[in-house]
Amino acid sequence: MVPKAVASGCSAGRASTQNGRMEAQTAALVMGAGGLAVSAHVLWRAGARQRRQHGWPWWVATLAVSTLVWPLCIWAALRPSTAGNILAAAWLLGWPMAWLAGWRRFHARQRLPGQGWLDGSAWALATLASPWWPWQAVVLLHVYVTAVLCVGRARTADHGLGWTAVAVAAAALPAMFALLEAASAPLDRLLPWWAGLAALWACSLLALASMAERTEQELRASRRRLQVLAGTDPLTGVSNRRHFEAATARRRLQSGAPPPVLLLLDIDHFKQINDHLGHATGDRALRLVGQCILDALRDSDLAVRLGGDEFALLLHGATLPQAMQVAERVVLQVQRLASNHRLPVLSLSFGLVPWRHDEALDEALHRADRALYEAKRQGRSRAVAAHGDDAAPAFSESQRLGLDSP
């Protein structure tokens, strides 16, 4: 069934070509097609990065198909034929429906009013009634009503989207009246309206694209923040064990480098601080140790609170003597700052091991724990390094740490 307006418009289109008016309208159509092509490209690029965004493929398809069909419409206007007219009608009737489908799916989590069967019915009604009715107006009325209904829902969910819906609805209103008035007018009088309408749709979709892109960026940023939070010990600010294990698993794949040094440390007589000065003072001590550790490390090093008053440090590209110096730096800083934090002078004990490439994290931690135990056994406030394997460890001479160290 070929709509009258298109059929009559096509012959009028030829007439307008003859009197020279067609050039301007063709230019308007080409510009409209260009706008649609650019919009389709932008949406496709944005959609490629937002594959999980519902509705996007519908919009991209709408614009891409519109762009392809547009030259056919020009051709139908210039050379009237049944096939061209049917394609022109299919485009006019089809793309608002696809646009609506995209809009609804975009709000998949919060259902919008209207359903596919309603769109289909409006489409069928418009097509069947086209010989007698201003069918473009039927379709646009449907789109307009749905857009207005969308506004009510979308505004509560997302202010930006609400404003876009308002813009779309406002754009649809004059276009609908214009088409109502010109429903029986020849095609060449309608063409500029169609071009303008397409430009408006393209603008509204580009606004949506930029809004969705911003939402996506915010999501990515909050995902990064969540990842950092999930891997951080809330009391001290150093990593937690989960993040430490994940990070070390990744880094250990880069073998070939010299083995990193693993340091295990804990606060001496921490239980007494808790018991005599209170848990809050104990927490302050833990925070201070965490801060001094972070200050002493390079970006490539890792620090973790394993639990209680026990921390582990992983130093890449460092030798055991250099790791001893880092331990000394941490202790000196903790002791210097203790009074600022209303704390007694704290001392720390360290166990150090070179973490062999073929060794699991738990095994290395176990060896470091034995070295730490040795440091405690020798009188605390000192660092001991362990060599050899777990069965027969060899401990280095202990090194006193802190302000009263020799």
Ligand SMILES: Nc1nc2c(ncn2[C@@H]2O[C@H](COP(=O)(O)OP(=O)(O)OP(=O)(O)O)[C@@H](O)[C@H]2O)c(=O)[nH]1
């Ligand atoms: N304030 C505070 N205390 C904690 C926290 N987690 C664990 N603790 C306490 O830390 C203490 C750990 O003490 P230990 O390391 O076992 O013993 P210590 O007194 O440090 O003795 P040495 O290590 O042998 O010098 C226990 O009293 C725990 O209750 C925490 O988040 N905050």
